[in-house]
Structure formats: C-alpha cells, structure tokens
Amino acid sequence: MEAPANRWAARAATWLPALAALALALPFATRYGIFRDELYYLSCARRLAWGYVDHPPLVALLTAGWTRLFGDSLFALRLLPALATAATATLAGSIARGLGGGRFAALLTGLVTALAPVYLSLGSVLSMNAFDLLFWAAAFRLLVALAAGADDRLWLAFGAVCGLGLLNKASVLFLGFGVVAGIVLARRFDLARSRWFWAGGALAGAIFLPHLLWQRAHGWPTLEFMANARAEKNLDLAPLDFLREQALQTGPLAALLWVGGLAALLAARRLRVHRPLGFAYLAVLAVMLSTAAKPYYLAPAYTALWAAGAVMVDAWTARRRSPGFWRAAVLIPVVASGLALAPLARPILPVDRYVAYAAALGVAPGTDERHAVGRLPQFFADMQEWREMAAAVARAADRLAPAERARACVFGQNYGEAGAVEYFGRELGLPPALSAHNSWFLWGPGACTGEVLLVLGDDRARLEELFESVEPGATFDCRDCMPYEDDLPIWIARRPRKPLAALWPSIKHYI
Numbered sequence: 012m013e014a015p016a017n018r019w020a021a022r023a024a025t026w027l028p029a030l031a032a033l034a035l036a037l038p039f040a041t042r043y044g045i046f047r048d049e050l051y052y053l054s055c056a057r058r059l060a061w062g063y064v065d066h067p068p069l070v071a072l073l074t075a076g077w078t079r080l081f082g083d084s085l086f087a088l089r090l091l092p093a094l095a096t097a098a099t100a101t102l103a104g105s106i107a108r109g110l111g112g113g114r115f116a117a118l119l120t121g122l123v124t125a126l127a128p129v130y131l132s133l134g135s136v137l138s139m140n141a142f143d144l145l146f147w148a149a150a151f152r153l154l155v156a157l158a159a160g161a162d163d164r165l166w167l168a169f170g171a172v173c174g175l176g177l178l179n180k181a182s183v184l185f186l187g188f189g190v191v192a193g194i195v196l197a198r199r200f201d202l203a204r205s206r207w208f209w210a211g212g213a214l215a216g217a218i219f220l221p222h223l224l225w226q227r228a229h230g231w232p233t234l235e236f237m238a239n240a241r242a243e244k245n246l247d248l249a250p251l252d253f254l255r256e257q258a259l260q261t262g263p264l265a266a267l268l269w270v271g272g273l274a275a276l277l278a279a280r281r282l283r284v285h286r287p288l289g290f291a292y293l294a295v296l297a298v299m300l301s302t303a304a305k306p307y308y309l310a311p312a313y314t315a316l317w318a319a320g321a322v323m324v325d326a327w328t329a330r331r332r333s334p335g336f337w338r339a340a341v342l343i344p345v346v347a348s349g350l351a352l353a354p355l356a357r358p359i360l361p362v363d364r365y366v367a368y369a370a371a372l373g374v375a376p377g378t379d380e381r382h383a384v385g386r387l388p389q390f391f392a393d394m395q396e397w398r399e400m401a402a403a404v405a406r407a408a409d410r411l412a413p414a415e416r417a418r419a420c421v422f423g424q425n426y427g428e429a430g431a432v433e434y435f436g437r438e439l440g441l442p443p444a445l446s447a448h449n450s451w452f453l454w455g456p457g458a459c460t461g462e463v464l465l466v467l468g469d470d471r472a473r474l475e476e477l478f479e480s481v482e483p484g485a486t487f488d489c490r491d492c493m494p495y496e497d498d499l500p501i502w503i504a505r506r507p508r509k510p511l512a513a514l515w516p517s518i519k520h521y522i
C-alpha cells in the first residue's frame with residue numbers, strides 16, 4: 012500500500028498546477044473590462060453557424076452554451092478559459108508522466124505551463140486560443156502513449172481531438188502536419204502502418220468537414236481573411252525575431268527548459284521512441300516562419316517540450332546526493348519568475364501600477380500587428396473603455412427624434428465597436444449594430460435601411476458621398492484604449508444616396 016505522504020505528493024503533482032492556474036485567473040477575472048475579441052465571440056454566439064470569416068464554429072458554440080448556463084457577465088466569460096488553462100496544466104503534467112518522468116517532472120511541467128506568460132495571456136480571456144492550448148496538450152498526451160506502444164486504436168481518440176481542435180482553430184492543421192513530418196523524420200513508420208492511424212486521420216477530417224463545406228458555400232472567406240491579414244495587418248518578423256519572441260513569451264527559465272526538452276527529444280536515448288515530438292516541433296516552427304505567423308501561434312507546442320525537459324531535470328536531480336534540495340532549487344526560481352512576469356501577461360495590476368511596473372522592468376508596450384500603441388500593450392488596451400464607447404453612441408442617439416431613433420442603426424468600423432454596441436446596447440437602449448468587418452459583413456444589414464445611421468469613425472467627406480446629410484453626433488475619447496479608437500467621431504448620417512443593401516458588397520472588410 013502506498014504511504015500517505017506519497018499519495019499526497021502524487022496529488023500535489025497532479026492538482027497543484029491546476030490550482031495555481033485558477034489562483035492567477037479568478038481573483039483578477041474582472042480587473043480590466045471586456046476584451047475586443049470577447050465582444051466578437053458573443054456576437055457570433057448569437058448567430059450560430061458552421062463557420063465564420065476568421066474562425067471555425069466551436070468557440071461560438073461553447074460561448075452560446077456557457078452563457079446560456081451562466082450568463083454573459085465578465086466573470087462568467089473568464090471562468091471558462093480559466094478552467095481550460097487549468098486542464099491544460101494538468102494534461103502537461105500527464106505528458107511528463109507519459110514520457111517516463113516521476114512526480115517532480117509532472118509538477119515542474121504543470122507549474123511551468125500554468126505560469127508561462129503566453130499561457131497566462133491566452134488563458135485570461137474567452138477566445139479560441141485558450142481551448143487551442145488544451146486540444147494540443149490532449150493530442151500530445153495521446154501521441155506520447157502511442158509512441159510508447161499503446162493500443163493503436165488510440166489513433167481514433169487522437170483523430171477526434173484533432174477534429175474538434177480544427178473546429179476550434181484551423182491552426183491544428185500545423186499540428187497534424189508536424190506529427191506526420193515527425194513520424195517520417197524520426198523514421199517511426201510503424202506508427203503510420205496501422206490502419207487506425209489512417210482511421211484517426213479520416214475521423215478528424217469528417218469532424219472538420221461541415222466547416223469546410225461552409226467555407227466552400229461562402230467563397231472560402233477565411234483564405235481571403237488570412238491573405239489580407241498577412242499583407243496588411245500582421246507584423247512580418249525576421250526568423251531571429253520570431254525565435255526571440257518565443258523565449259520572451261514563454262519566459263526565460265521556461266525557455267531554457269523547452270530548449271533542453273527539444274534537445275532531449277532529438278538526442279537523448281531514454282526519449283528515443285518519442286523523437287517524432289521533437290521533429291514535429293521543428294516542422295511546425297519551419298511552417299510558421301515561412302507564413303508570417305504571429306509568434307503566439309506556436310505557443311501550444313510547448314507543453315511537450317517542457318515535459319521532455321522536466322523529465323531530464325527529474326532524472327538529473329534524482330542522481331544528486333540531496334535530490335530534494337536540487338528540486339527546490341529548480342522549482343523556486345521557476346515559480347518566482349512566473350509570478351514576477353504574470354502582471355505583464357494578464358490583467359493583475361491596476362492600469363497605473365501596471366504601467367509603472369512594466370517601466371521598472373524596461374518592458375515597452377507592444378503589439379504583433381501594424382498599429383500604434385499608447386501606454387498599454389495592445390492586449391491590455393483592447394480591454395479598455397468599451398462601455399464608455401457605447402455610452403458615447405447613446406449620447407449621439409439621444410439627439411435623434413423618436414421617429415428617427417426607431418429607424419436608426421449603428422455602424423462600427425470593426426467587430427469590437429459593433430460588438431460593444433450590441434453587448435452594452437441592452438443596458439443603454441441602443442439601436443441595432445452593423446459592421447462590414449469579418450463575419451459582421453456576412454450577417455449583412457438585415458432590416459436596417461440606412462435611412463438613419465450612426466457611424467463610428469470614418470471620414471466626413473467620404474460619408475457625404477454616400478449620404479445626403481452628415482452631422483456630428485458625439486465624440487468618444489479614451490486614455491488607454493487603442494489609439495485608433497481615441498478621439499473617435501460618431502456621425503449622424505441620413506438619407507443614403509443608394510440603398511444600404513446595394514452599397515453593402517462594396518464595403519466588405521476582411522482582415
């Protein structure tokens with residue numbers, strides 16, 4: 012019978028990382044306001060479909076189900092990604108176990124996963140990225156078992172995970188490519204000879220098929236969106252800059268662990284059967300370097316590398332005279348570093364204190380897009396003052412006569428603006444929202460004729476080409492939102508020169 016102390020140690024290795032992830036999420040879930048993309052996913056959840064211009068359907072379906080059960084308060088929205096992140100940390104520890112590590116390897120892997128800045132960031136808001144981390148971790152756990160000789164029928168489970176992952180985010184295609192490349196480069200052809208390997212791939216494709224059919228029916232909008240984003244929005248990083256971002260986003264000590272883990276997967280005898288994982292990472296990295304991917308797209312790949320690195324650290328400390336001392340010497344800096352970097356990754360500190368803290372560490376506000384930023388990085392700026400924007404729209408709407416207000420609509424230049432009008436519109440009594448940005452374009456003008464349109468942003472001269480009357484209604488000013496949203500005019504446009512439905516195809520904005 013296992014001693015009680017050992018049972019408690021095993022439980023701590025399993026559950027402590029998940030508890031750490033929740034402890035860094037739930038107390039700060041409402042520190043800043045709702046995030047731009049959260050507004051968008053809420054809008055998508057009200058219009059369920061098999062696809063959207065810039066993402067597959069699963070995040071909208073999960074959001075719809077979750078908000079039906081728990082409401083759409085900010086805490087409720089942030090609880091779901093917090094649970095996904097906690098589950099990812101637990102799975103990461105299980106990957107370490109599958110690679111042959113002990114309790115310490117599982118604990119180290121789980122804590123690094125829970126505290127890595129990019130994971131803290133991606134798990135702090137409701138988005139497909141929090142679930143992407145979870146799907147990759149689950150796929151890695153199954154791949155580790157299969158590489159070690161588990162029942163080949165597990166390929167069906169692998170296919171199901173990848174299929175659901177594809178319905179969440181198409182970047183799981185990178186994972187599938189990486190796994191195939193890893194099997195070939197590691198010469199583990201035995202894994203691909205099983206009919207269950209091909210059955211798993213077919214199952215993933217079958218699960219993803221409804222979204223592909225939706226894409227075909229709508230003219231493949233995601234391909235157009237991706238091309239526009241690469242050409243006009245995403246920063247094009249040089250390979251060395253992309254790699255530097257990997258080290259910064261995972262954290263310095265975690266970067267040492269994943270670099271060591273990658274080396275171990277490629278060269279260590281004890282991890283030889285798992286060599287496909289190491290080659291898979293290199294294959295995915297190569298694809299991302301060649302496609303101008305954002306640096307955080309590679310984030311889900313690190314659970315496997317951290318696990319491999321932790322297994323090697325576990326084995327090394329076990330050979331020391333005082334393994335407990337050496338393990339504490341590893342864990343304490345990892346935890347301290349993670350906690351020190353956490354306020355840079357998720358909204359823990361009030362804005363003014365964050366600005367001072369980042370300045371003290373020499374961290375300048377940044378973005379991975381071609382936008383100017385203010386004193387906050389784009390990630391935090393996109394959580395600022397959406398209700399205040401909606402309130403400015405309400406001030407413009409108050410200038411309308413009752414008959415006009417009954418016919419009015421609000422046009423946002425992007426899905427954040429339209430989503431804010433829709434989300435806060437119930438409270439503020441706003442007219443319906445419209446936008447031509449991404450999936451809002453596909454949803455069309457609906458019953459809105461454009462006879463009276465409140466337009467956020469845009470140029471007055473351009474609007475006067477489209478409407479007979481254009482006058483200022485209000486201005487939205489903000490301190491910490493994205494600069495392009497500051498000093499934002501809200502126009503009252505009346506009597507379109509041609510029907511809004513006829514104008515609609517010319518204003519499509521996929522980016």
